[in-house]
Amino acid sequence: MKTILKKAVIPAIALSMVFIVPARAVEPPASGQAEAQQRQTPSREMAFQIPMNSYCSAENSLDFSFQLSNAADTAADLTVRFYNLDGTAFNAEGSSYREIQSSIVPGTAFRLKANATGTYHINFGNHKSCSERVYLGKITVNSGQASLLARGWVNANGTNGANGIVEQVTVNDNKAFHLATPPAGAGLGEP
Template identity: 35%
Template sequence: MSWLFVMVVLLLGGAVLPSPVGAAGTTGSTAVENMVFSIPANTFCDQSHMVELSLNITNLSKSEQGIKLELMKTDGTAFAAAGTTYNGIKSDLVPGASVKIAAGHTGTYHFTFGGQTSNCDDRPFVGTLTTTGTGEAQLVASGFVSSSLYSVPVIINGGMVWNATSAADNTTPPTPAPTPVPINQPVDGCSVTQTNSLIHAMSANQDVYGTATSSSIDTVWNTQPFRAFDNSCSPFSTQNGEIKGWLAYEFKAAKTVTSYSLQMKQGDTQYGYVQSPKAWVFEAYDGKAWTTLDTRSGITGWTTTKANVYTIDNKQAYNKYRIRFLENNGGNLVCISEMGMMGY
């Protein structure tokens, strides 16, 4: 075996490929479903040394074909970055996605590593080409890796045409998020507007879903904390004479609250508005201390027709949340009809 033959075998991944036959230039080999190839990307790469990867895949079939390019990093995980397009460079292919290529057309992929992006640890070293249409397809592909030190070809099937057996695209489409099932069906005009509140309508301060607590209640009217979560006009309030205090809800299982709603006291034209909160802090308990998620002040825009909704930037799941009232709109206590907590 000559040294030249050995070199060719190494370049082609250790497989001896058959010679081209026929006018069409096909290899005559058994059709393959997945064409795997190596990408020689192990070179200098940093903010001063860029590495360019470029791939071309041509559909020589007589009909449109779905082509899927998959790239993998050294640890076997997928590299799925969309390609770059500029100054005549095109990127039609998206790694991991099936892309339609018309008969006789070429799909391209280009990406730059290093330079100012300095993404050198996130490079593909292996690629796979798969057809996702029906029937058989004829493909030819090539590419190169270019760096400040050298430029080398990406050898795919020795540069020869191959017959690809098409298989249905097995990529499982993402499951759409289910429409939230209302857990708080409206009872009356004071029900929470957001029927997908994470808090199930309560009939006592504790149930199988969680526990409601507060700093105080109005003992004359028995305004228990669960009244803020019972989805009815029966209100919660602090003790008469207290314009500061807190109302809390603790979930049995941790939830990520991304917004909350407050509805003012209903059916009390004399005291409903002035007893509504004007300033407060919305907090979560991490097991050791309270974390501030939202702070509001100067809130005077209360109506009897709808709840006020406040969106917060929270991505952490907590078991316990509370609203800590700091000021009301002039009454002798703080009172609300309902409070909702939305999220996941």
């Protein structure tokens, strides 16, 4: 009986010891470290919506105004792009009047000086047709890094030029954001 007991109890005790020994942590593979580093690297691009789904005609035009500020003490190489409802690029130069400025040309790379602000303004319904309205914007850093602030508005003008509803264009909750080109050899494609 003792022999049978020894044959059954000793393996059971040994087996239970396996479950008591704590597991050892394993380092993530090198690819996991690369993915973690990519998450810490700033994005190259910031996308934002433009609230243009509103009545639009010559009598009820929509003014779109946008400003982009460089919050860094160094210049930034950037491109601002706007897209129509169907996703096609909108590259029309903006208009300047009554002290509303327009220095950014969509789809064209430009250098924004340290602590400077670039602006864009256009009217849909009078200056451009309502079918050309833009719904999406993207800010891309072309080289190096950038620390930026951006915002804008869409003004739905009422009949006879009376001011209507103003919708805010919010980029990153109106907080500064950082963009950077990927390091050489990162394998990321162009925007």
